[in-house]
Amino acid sequence: MKKNILTIILISFMLLINTTTVFAETVVFNWKTLKFHKPSCQWAKKCTMNCTKVDKKEAIKHGGKPCKVCGG
Numbered sequence: 001m002k003k004n005i006l007t008i009i010l011i012s013f014m015l016l017i018n019t020t021t022v023f024a025e026t027v028v029f030n031w032k033t034l035k036f037h038k039p040s041c042q043w044a045k046k047c048t049m050n051c052t053k054v055d056k057k058e059a060i061k062h063g064g065k066p067c068k069v070c071g072g
Contacts, residue, residue: 027072028052029059036060041070 027036028044030051036059037044044051044067056072066072 025056026053027056027059027064029054029062029064031062034062034064035067036064036072037067038070038072041067043067043069 026039028039028041028047028051029036030047032050035043036054036056037047039053059072064072
C-alpha cells in the first residue's frame with residue numbers, strides 16, 4: 001500500500017514539472033526595438049540582425065513589448 005502511494009506521489013510530481021515546462025513560450029525578441037514576436041510571425045521571419053529566440057518571460061523582463069501584428 002505504501003509503495004502505491006509513493007508511486008502516485010512521484011507520478012503527480014513529475015506531471016506537475018512537465019506541465020510547468022510546457023507553458024514556457026519561446027518568442028523572437030528584437031533587442032534593438034524591444035518588440036517580441038511569435039516565431040510564425042511575418043516580422044519575426046524578416047528579423048535577422050538584432051533578433052534572438054528567448055523565453056517570453058525573459059523578453060518582458062528586458063522591457064519587451066508584444067508585436068501589434070501577432071501579439072507576441
